[in-house]
Amino acid sequence: MLLRTAWRRVAAAVPPVPGPGPEAPTRGLRLRVLDHAPQSAVPSDTASAPEVESVLRPLYMDVQATTPLDPRVLDAMLPYLVNYYGNPHSRTHAYGWESEAAMERARQQVASLIGADPREIIFTSGATESNNIAIKGVARFYRSRKKHLITTQTEHKCVLDSCRSLEAEGFQVTYLPVKKSGIIDLKDLEAAIQPDTSLVSVMAVNNEIGVKQPIVEIGRICSSRKVYFHTDAAQAVGKIPLDVNDMKIDLMSISGHKIYGPKGVGAIYIRRRPRVRVEALQSGGGQERGMRSGTVPTPLVVGLGAACEVAQQEMEYDHKRISKLAERLTQKIMKSLPDVVMNGDPEHHYPGCINLSFAYVEGESLLMALKDVALSSGSACTSASLEPSYVLRAIGTDEDLAHSSIRFGIGRFTTEEEVDYTAEKCIHHVKRLREMSPLWEMVQDGIDLKSIKWTQH
């Protein structure tokens, strides 16, 4: 109770704000730090000193799921949420004109990040919609002559689901397998391309294991075989340098909330030279060159544009910092714990996404034990089910290791203290859970788990 008053005093010490009331609104999920004996199912952390009861939020280490808004982005968006609220498609008054000008400026900012022309950027509601437009739109447009698509087994659910729905329409889809490293074999791709292939879709950076696919080589192969190349670059845009002309990309999906922009907005890049024809999915008033009808949400696209501009300026600084922090996290964990496997190719890897498998520890119990840190095992869109991630299955991880994997995300705002805290807690809880594990005991005694015959009673 005393600590609460102390926090209020600290909060009041900052310059008084003429806001709605002095109470700090605590609408968020609270994390109670108990100081008495554990009463919950999860044994409480005994390492921390018995603190007075306080309400504290967990650290955020799940940037692949979503990212916080950069203050610069919010600052750019607010005028369009407060005063400049015009519809950008209103052609007859200043409200419409200023809104349209902002939309076009944002379009230029997005285009400049990926080396495209602004006319090639279409705003959508997110990368999922962009993926749907790219895959279904291209496939359906060329359906009379081309009936085949190629994608990989580690794509995002929206890509796989779009392909599945196209299969129901009569298309054929080849799902390329990946090597143990998570990267596709280019020879498999070349062999899979048929005369009636219309599209190849390969994601640039995987959201679960962080591997970077060889986009340059894939672009070269597709361009030489006259097949359109689509890449889901939601996790890659603004983090690694991408150029649609150097990499011969014909379609690209961009997501706003993965690059410190707002949720609910994204973009699709559709090449104009040579023109890629796409059948529109959403019918209406013909906005966005007829590709995506509907009022363009000016505040959101302004946010996306600002996020892209900030990302372009900060890419090198962020990459250097994130690489250092990622190295620090993995080194700390792997030095203190045996039997930890990093999933995904260590070389062709985006450093901010670290997927580790802790042998002999159950992933869900580790996540629950690490209640002070917001983490994930597998992607957010599949976390509701109990199945291990299909990406880990595709790279050939054993079932038991797949169940014990945790994804650590390091982003622009992650601090060294957060990384250290996460590493320490992780090491502590893995050790504790292993102590309790009979499998670990058996391994320590030298028994080979694979040789055990599990019998029923």
Place this chain on the structure above:
Amino acid sequence: MAASSRAQVLDLYRAMLRESKHFSAYNYRTYAIRRIRDAFRENKNVKDPVEIQTLVNKAKRDLGMIRRQVHIGQMYATDKLIIESQEKPKT
């Protein structure tokens, strides 16, 4: 406006750091302080007065942005992070 002197740049630097310390959110606060320090350090050897003026103008705009965002952050402030209770809040 006269060309920016060393004193003006330092004043700007101090003002930005001072303002950034008031960010209510731990992650924004630490990022702002770190980025400001690194950005000023990175550009400390710039000699061209036109370039210096451009950078100073950008910094002034960013200072305005920081002020606004600090304000907003305080209006919608929420609980502290678990890590803030354990360290001496020096940043």
